Amino acid sequence: MKNKPAGNCLVPRIFSRTRPFANEIYPGIPQLLANLAEAGKKMAIATTKPTVYAQQILEYFDIAHYFPEEWVVGSYLDGRRTNKGQLIAAALKLTGGAKPADSVMVGDRKFDMLGGAAANGLDAIGVTYGYGNREELLGAGALHIADSTAELGRLLLTN
Numbered sequence: 001m002k003n004k005p006a007g008n009c010l011v012p013r014i015f016s017r018t019r020p021f022a023n024e025i026y027p028g029i030p031q032l033l034a035n036l037a038e039a040g041k042k043m044a045i046a047t048t049k050p051t052v053y054a055q056q057i058l059e060y061f062d063i064a065h066y067f068p069e070e071w072v073v074g075s076y077l078d079g080r081r082t083n084k085g086q087l088i089a090a091a092l093k094l095t096g097g098a099k100p101a102d103s104v105m106v107g108d109r110k111f112d113m114l115g116g117a118a119a120n121g122l123d124a125i126g127v128t129y130g131y132g133n134r135e136e137l138l139g140a141g142a143l144h145i146a147d148s149t150a151e152l153g154r155l156l157l158t159n
Helices: 029-038 051-060 084-094 110-120 134-139 149-158
Strands: 008-010 042-050 072-075 103-107 123-127 144-146
Touching: 029 042, 029 149, 042 051, 042 084, 051 072, 072 084, 084 110, 103 110, 103 149, 110 123, 110 134, 123 134, 123 149, 134 144, 144 149
Parallel strands: 008 042, 008 103, 042 072, 103 123, 123 144
Antiparallel strands: none
């Protein structure tokens, strides 16, 4: 994040992609979200999951209060709006025009880095506790890599 503040934070890697309510939240995520909110960071979700399901998952894990409902951006139930770049662009617009220079995208796959962050001029942090690995994320342009939610927190709160 090149020593610039991350005024906004797009955080799509909160839960695994398998059956939503059969999941467990990644260790440390609730505390990380609390710390980010306390630090005044604005957070949005940009996911290829349908928006309605993403909102239900956030409610289920009792973390929806960290994300204004309209800032949870997903696909439509009919399968439209699944392009990660479009989802992130919509999230940036809905946050009141968050500037890419003041924002960072967090993701776990190359599609997040290339199709999402790069397509919108965002710096990206790749997380290895999701589905991707360090090589995939760095190869796709992740500026930083976090191997844990604690490490992600340090990156988001100190830059």
